[in-house]
Amino acid sequence: MPMDLSIGDLGRLDELVATRRKIRRGAPLFSNGERFVALYAIRTGFFKTSIATEDGRDQVTGFQMAGEIIGLDGIVGDHHTCDATALEDAEVCVMPFERIEELSREVPALQSHVHKIMSREIVREHGVMLLLGSMRAEERLATFLLNLVQRLHARGFSQSELVLRMTREEIGSYLGLKLETVSRAFSKFAEEGLVEVKQRHVRIVDTDALRAVVASQEVGSTLKRCA
Amino acid sequence: MPMDLSIGDLGRLDELVATRRKIRRGAPLFSNGERFVALYAIRTGFFKTSIATEDGRDQVTGFQMAGEIIGLDGIVGDHHTCDATALEDAEVCVMPFERIEELSREVPALQSHVHKIMSREIVREHGVMLLLGSMRAEERLATFLLNLVQRLHARGFSQSELVLRMTREEIGSYLGLKLETVSRAFSKFAEEGLVEVKQRHVRIVDTDALRAVVASQEVGSTLKRCA
DNA sequence: CGACACCTTGAAGAGGTTCAAGAAATGTGG
DNA sequence: CCACATTTCTTGAACCTCTTCAAGGTGTCG
Numbered sequence: 203m204p205m206d207l208s209i210g211d212l213g214r215l216d217e218l219v220a221t222r223r224k225i226r227r228g229a230p231l232f233s234n235g236e237r238f239v240a241l242y243a244i245r246t247g248f249f250k251t252s253i254a255t256e257d258g259r260d261q262v263t264g265f266q267m268a269g270e271i272i273g274l275d276g277i278v279g280d281h282h283t284c285d286a287t288a289l290e291d292a293e294v295c296v297m298p299f300e301r302i303e304e305l306s307r308e309v310p311a312l313q314s315h316v317h318k319i320m321s322r323e324i325v326r327e328h329g330v331m332l333l334l335g336s337m338r339a340e341e342r343l344a345t346f347l348l349n350l351v352q353r354l355h356a357r358g359f360s361q362s363e364l365v366l367r368m369t370r371e372e373i374g375s376y377l378g379l380k381l382e383t384v385s386r387a388f389s390k391f392a393e394e395g396l397v398e399v400k401q402r403h404v405r406i407v408d409t410d411a412l413r414a415v416v417a418s419q420e421v422g423s424t425l426k427r428c429a
Numbered sequence: 430m431p432m433d434l435s436i437g438d439l440g441r442l443d444e445l446v447a448t449r450r451k452i453r454r455g456a457p458l459f460s461n462g463e464r465f466v467a468l469y470a471i472r473t474g475f476f477k478t479s480i481a482t483e484d485g486r487d488q489v490t491g492f493q494m495a496g497e498i499i500g501l502d503g504i505v506g507d508h509h510t511c512d513a514t515a516l517e518d519a520e521v522c523v524m525p526f527e528r529i530e531e532l533s534r535e536v537p538a539l540q541s542h543v544h545k546i547m548s549r550e551i552v553r554e555h556g557v558m559l560l561l562g563s564m565r566a567e568e569r570l571a572t573f574l575l576n577l578v579q580r581l582h583a584r585g586f587s588q589s590e591l592v593l594r595m596t597r598e599e600i601g602s603y604l605g606l607k608l609e610t611v612s613r614a615f616s617k618f619a620e621e622g623l624v625e626v627k628q629r630h631v632r633i634v635d636t637d638a639l640r641a642v643v644a645s646q647e648v649g650s651t652l653k654r655c656a
Numbered sequence: 657c658g659a660c661a662c663c664t665t666g667a668a669g670a671g672g673t674t675c676a677a678g679a680a681a682t683g684t685g686g
Numbered sequence: 687c688c689a690c691a692t693t694t695c696t697t698g699a700a701c702c703t704c705t706t707c708a709a710g711g712t713g714t715c716g
Contacts, residue, residue: 253555257644261559275555277548284555303541307534314530320547321504327554328480328502328511332488334561335605339704370663378562380705385664401663401713417484566672597695607673612696628681628695663712670705680695686688 211309218305219243219295231272231286231294238276240298244268247292248367251275252375253284262376264326265289265350265368268357271319289367334378337416342377343387344415347397351406362409366402391415438536445532446470446522458499458513458521465503467525471495474519475594478502479602480511489603491553492516492577492595495584498546516594561605564643569604570614571642574624578633589636593629618642 222245225231231242231249249266263284266272276282277299306313333342347364355361366373370381370388377384388404391397396412398405406412449472452458458469458476476493490511493499503509504526533540560569574591582588593600597608597615604611615631618624623639625632633639 253559255559259559259563261555261562263555263558274548275552278545278552283552303537303544307537307540310530310534313534316544317530317547318505320544320551321501323551324547324554325502325505325510327551327558328488328490331490331554331557331561332480332482332486334558335488335602336486369661375562381663382665382706383704386704389664596693608695609674609697610672613672616696657716659714659716661712661714664710666708666710668706668708670703672701672703674699674701676698678696680693682691682693684689684691686690 211311214305214309215312218297218301221296221298223294223296225288225292225294227288227291229288231288231292232276232282233285234282236276236282238273238280238282238299240296241271241273241302242286242294242296244270244272245293245295247294248289249286249292250289250368250372250376251284251286260375262368262372264330265376267353274320274323289372339377339379339383340387340390341416341418342379343373343384343391344412346373346377347404347406348409348412348416362406364404364406366404438538441532441536442539445524445528448523448525450521450523452515452519452521454515454517454519456515458515458519459503459509460512461509463503463509465500465507465509465526467523468498468500468529469513469521469523471497471499472520472522474521475516476513476519477516477595477599477603478511478513487602489595489599491557492603494580498550501547501550516599566604566606566610567614567617568643568645569606570600570611570618571639573600573604574631574633575636575639575643589633591631591633593631 223231223242225247232238234254244266246268249272250262251264251266251272252260252262254260266286272286272294273282275284302312302316306316333345337345350366351361351364354364368376370384373379374381374384379387388397388399391412392399394411396406396408396415398407450458450469452474459465461481471493473495476499477489478491478493478499479487479489481487493513499513499521500509502511529539529543533543560572564572577593578588578591581591595603597611600606601608601611606614615624615626618639619626621638623633623635623642625634
C-alpha cells in the first residue's frame with residue numbers, strides 16, 4: 203500500500219493494525235447482522251463473502267486474499283450485511299473503524315487511501331455486474347481464472363499455476379452458474395488445451411487463448427467493422 | 430440527509446453544493462476515461478450509469494434519481510470508469526472531491542456521511558449481484574419495479590404508479606436480460622393482473638403479488654421445512 | 657480404511673435468446 | 687400543426703445454453 207507518510211504518522215498507523223485475529227478454515231470472520239466495529243486487512247489466508255436471503259438464496263459476492271480489506275458493507279448500517287468465511291486458516295488485522303475515521307481526519311494520505319479502497323470495491327463490483335449480466339458460462343470462468351491468477355501473481359505467485367481455495371459450487375455461486383456448469387467449462391478448457399485441471403490444482407497453459415474466450419462474444423470488432 | 434451540524438459547519442457545506450450544472454436528456458454527465466474531479470448530487474432528473482467494453486459489451490450498472498450521488502467510481506483511479514447519462518433533463522450539484530476531503534477532515538459528520546454513501550453503494554451492488562446471479566427473469570423485473578417504486582415513494586411520489594425513464598433495452602441491460610424478455614415479463618405481469626402497463630407508464634395493482642414473485646423461487650420455506 | 661464431501665459426466669428439460677415482423681409512440685421538419 | 691421518419695415496444699417461433707436430475711468416480715480427513 204503505497205502512501206507517503208511522516209515517521210510520526212507511520213507510528214500511529216502501526217497502532218491501527220496492531221490487533222490480530224486468527225480464523226480457522228470454515229469459520230466466520232463476521233456474519234450477517236453482527237455489529238460492525240472494524241474493517242479487516244487480510245494478512246494471510248483466503249476468504250469468501252456471501253449474502254444469504256430468508257428465501258434460501260445464496261450469493262458469493264467476492265473472494266479476498268492477503269492484502270485486501272473486508273467489511274466495508276458494514277459501515278452504512280452499523281451492522282454487517284454479509285458473511286465473511288475463511289476458506290483456509292487465516293490471519294487478519296482488526297482495524298477499529300472509529301480509529302480509522304479519527305486517524306484519517308488527521309492523516310490525509312490515510313483518508314485518501316480509505317476512499318480509494320471503497321471506490322475500488324465499487325469498480326470491482328461493476329465488473330462483476332458486467333460478467334453476470336452479459337457473459338456466457340465459459341467467458342465467466344475464463345474471466346474468473348484470469349483475475350485470480352493476476353491477483354496471485356501480484357503477490358509473488360506463479361502467473362500460470364494456482365490452487366483454488368473454493369469449491370465448484372462457490373465458484374458457481376460467484377459466477378451465477380451451477381456447479382455442474384463450472385465443472386463442464388473446466389473440462390472443456392482442459393480438452394482444448396487451455397488449462398490443465400486436477401481438482402483444485404489449475405495450470406493455465408494458454409493465457410492468450412483464455413483471453414480470447416472472454417472476448418469471443420464480441421458484438422464489436424469482427425462484425426461491426428464489416429458494416 | 431440527516432446530519433447534525435453546527436451553524437458554522439452548515440455554511441461551509443453550503444459552499445460545497447453551490448455549483449450547479451444542467452444536463453440535457455441524453456447528454457453525459459461524465460464519461461469513461463474522463464478526469465475525475467467531483468462527485469455529483471442529483472437535484473432533479475434521472476440518470477443511468479453504464480460501462481462499455483472494447484469488445485462491444487455494455488452493462489447498465491445503475492439508475493439514479495434525485496438525492497443520490499454519482500461518480501464514486503472515479504475516486505480510485507483519478508478517472509471515471511463508467512458513463513453517466515441523463516435520461517431526462519437534469520440538474521446536479523457539482524461537489525469538488527478535494528473540497529469534500531478537506532471538509533470531511535474538519536467535520537466528522539460529513540466524513541461519516543461520505544463513508545456511509547460509499548458503503549451503501551457497495552451494499553446496493555451486492556443486491557444486484559444476488560439478482561443477476563440467482564434470479565429468473567420475472568423475479569428480476571419484479572425486484573426492479575419494487576425497488577424503483579419504493580425509492581420514488583420515499584421522494585413523495587405514488588406507491589403504485591410510476592413512469593419509467595428508461596427503455597426496455599436499458600432495463601434489460603441492468604437486469605441481465607434481453608429487451609424482448611423484459612417486454613414479455615411485463616406482459617405476463619399485466620395478464621396476471623399484477624400491474625397495468627402502457628408503454629412507460631406502470632401502475633402496480635398488486636404489490637404483495639409482486640413481492641411473492643420475487644420470493645417464488647424459494648429453495649427454503651416451502652420445501653425445506655417439509656424435510 | 658472407511659465415511660463424507662467434492663467433482664465429473666450424461667441425458668432430458670426449461671428458460672431465455674435470437675430472428676423476424678408488425679404496431680405504437682415519439683419527435684422533427686416542412 | 688400535421689405527416690413522415692425513427693425509435694421503441696410487442697409478440698411469435700425456432701433455437702441454444704444452462705439447469706436439473708441422476709449416477710459414478712475421486713480425493714480427503716478423522
